[in-house]
Amino acid sequence: MDQNIVVKALKGISYYLNKSEKRYAFFTFLLLLLASILDVFGLASLVPVIMAASTPSLISSNKYLAYVYEALNFQSEKLFLIFLIVGIFVFFLLKNMFTTWISYKQVKFTSEIAIKIINRQFTKYSNLPFWHFANEGSAKLVNNVLNVPQFFVNGVIRPTFTLLSEVTIILVIILGILIYQPVLFVILIGVLGPSAILTYQLLKKRSAHIGFQLNALRPISYGILSNTFNGFVELKLANKIGDFRNQFVSAQKKTQELEARSYLFSLIPLKIIEMVAILGVVTIFLYSIIIEGSSSLVAIVGLFAAAAYRLMPSVNRLLTSMVTLKQSEIAITELMVFEEFGQPLIGNNSDRPIKFEKEIVFKELSFSFPESRRSTINKINLTIKKGEKVGIIGSSGSGKTTLMNILLRFYVEQKGNILIDGEPLTEENKLSWYDIVSYVKQDTFLMESSIQDNITLGDKHVDQSRLQYAIEQASLKGFVESLPEGVHSLIGERGAKLSGGQKQRIGIARALYKNTQVLVLDEATSALDTNTEREVSEAIDRLSQTDITIFIIAHRITTLRDCDRIFEMDKGRIVSERSYEDVIKEVV
């Protein structure tokens, strides 16, 4: 037996259990054990009753039956038989009610653990630092949050329960045989033991390999599907759907082959154990035929067959659980990845609330990406007064977005800092900062839901007057009023039913609905046509009347019309500071 995988599984499970859950798990295991013992007892009790029914004289000759007969003071064998048969029925009825109840308890407990793991996985992956997040890719993230916990429950928790109860039940039977029939014990151990070990050894490596490959394949299929449906328009026009289908089918083909092999591996143990049991019977028979005077062996054959008959399903379940565990080993490993992010975000709004009344200061701010040799942001010094509208321009790759990502804390500076009214932005006050800062990107995030949900990000208790204010300020009023269902109209997946300008104005409305004091607009109008640019510019005009501090990263100079100051970036530095008029003059 590979102790490692069992120990690893037990450690993996106990990692997720608190003290009382561990106690509960142990208690459930004891109940499971009791249920298995009752199972064996139930089957074993059938034999004397059937024998007594066919040969009533056994009641007086069998010392156990005779004892019960006397103890209960029965006067007629017939009545005693009826009592035994009804008794057996009642016993089976109660036993099955009891085992069903235990199964229910066990299933409930397992799904509670599953929810706990899924919750933790979600927390972990939503806490990942931004670049880890970007590196992982959404297909892998979905797999790790959704599939791996399920894989762990079905492939680790359930088989471990089965494995433990089967091991105990096998031990109980084998010990019983040892006491009752030592010769049979030796034969059983000699025949079943090595064959079980060999079967497991045969399947072990292959099983781990299957689990590993299946886990690697899942995100691939998901990724291909997600690309196909996200890039539907482009792929159709480029006539590439066929290629994507082929890739998907080929990934699925491998998955199906592996699933089939995995299923086959779950069938093999029973076949081998059955063959070995028959081989055992044949061997004992041959031995008794060839070696004369060993007729007592025939009785042993009968007993062997009976014991093997009861042991075979148990040994089979034991082996299948081990094979499943081995296949799911990867789930234990995968669940342990990024454990350092398993706790909910530290810091909360009441800890060290950010107060923003005066200024934002970028002080000697420097940042470089782990794999990059030069600084992407290089010693930036800037002071922005509250309520100022600031434009940031610069060639592609000059560091504009990176600078804003540091302001939004998706990246953390290596040197210098950003001070809000003198207080540096840190992990501790990040959540409080997020209360007052918003980001409107070129590709605004939109949910497949209503306009209201998209503006309030699914608020349960919507502040209607704030919603109306946000819609008006974002120049969405006319559009919303033209829709039959108003703010409750659905916008399609990722805003499929909206124009580019409308999408971005939803983003602006979202920022206004939230009590935003600092707004970052990234490439606000670069992807828009002239008409919608005018609409978005109108929304920005309105915003500039408020006391919201705004950073606009723009390629179109006209978007920056309302900016108080415009900074130009080059190679991670601020190289100039100008007014809109100066910039316009230069361009002209």
Ligand SMILES: Nc1ncnc2c1ncn2[C@@H]1O[C@H](COP(=O)(O)OP(=O)(O)OP(=O)(O)O)[C@@H](O)[C@H]1O
């Ligand atoms: N996740 C990343 N890992 C490594 N390098 C990155 C990453 N993101 C951006 N960079 C690099 O950092 C530099 C600055 O990128 P950034 O996106 O800030 O430029 P930008 O000025 O906003 O450009 P654009 O106007 O094209 O959006 C670029 O050279 C880019 O290749």
